[in-house]
C-alpha cells in the first residue's frame with residue numbers, strides 16, 4: 006500500500022460505519038489500525054435501528070469513538086413512533102453526539118418519497134429538541150432537502166452537516182444560508198468528480214469536515230479495496246491539493262470543525 010500522508014496532528018473521521026454488518030470479525034482490527042494511523046476520533050452513525058446496542062457497546066469500549074442514532078432514507082418506510090422513541094431514549098447516552106444519518110435519496114428511491122420526507126422531518130425535529138446536530142444524507146434531492154431543513158429551523162437551533170457531499174459549487178450558497186457544514190468523502194479523490202472538486206476549492210475552511218463513509222467509497226489511491234477510517238487521510242490530502250493547503254492544515258481545521266459541531270472533547274490519547 007502507498008504510504009498514508011499522515012501527520013502528527015491527527016485527524017477525525019467524521020462518518021465511519023465500523024460495525025459487524027460491514028466488517029464482521031475484523032471490526033476491532035479496523036478500529037485499531039485507524040488509531041495506529043493517526044485517526045484520533047471518529048463518529049459512527051447509525052443507518053438502521055436494529056444495531057443500536059452494538060453502536061452503544063462500541064462507544065462504551067472506545068473513549069474516542071462517538072455515535073449518532075438515526076434511520077437512513079433507504080429504510081424510511083419503516084419509520085414509526087417507536088423509532089423516534091428509541092432514538093430519543095438512547096440519545097441520553099453521553100457518547101451519542103448526533104441524529105442520523107437521515108435525509109433524502111431520490112436516486113435509489115428504496116423508500117417512497119412521502120415516507121422519506123416524513124422520516125427526515127421527524128428526525129430534524131428530534132435533533133432540534135435534543136439539541137444535537139443532524140447528519141444529512143442527500144442524493145438527487147437538493148432543493149427539497151434545503152427547503153425542509155429551512156422549514157425545520159436550520160440556522161435557528163437546527164445544526165448539522167451534509168455528509169458525503171456530492172454536490173457542486175451551485176449548492177454552496179444555500180448550504181451557507183442554512184449554516185450547515187460540508188463533509189467530504191473519498192468521492193472528492195475520483196478523477197471524474199470535477200464539480201465536487203470545484204466545490205471543495207471554495208467551501209470556507211471553517212465549514213469543512215472529512216470522512217470515509219466506510220466501508221464504501223474507498224479513495225482513489227485504494228480504490229477497489231474495502232474502505233476504512235485510516236484512509237480518511239487521502240481525503241484530506243486531496244482537499245489540500247485542491248485548496249493549495251497542507252494535509253496538516255486540512256486535518257487540523259476539519260478536526261476543529263468536527264469537535265465544534267458534535268461537541269467532542271479533545272481526545273484522550275495514550
Ligand SMILES: [Zn+2]
Nearest residue numbers: 020022106218
Ligand atoms: Zn453513511
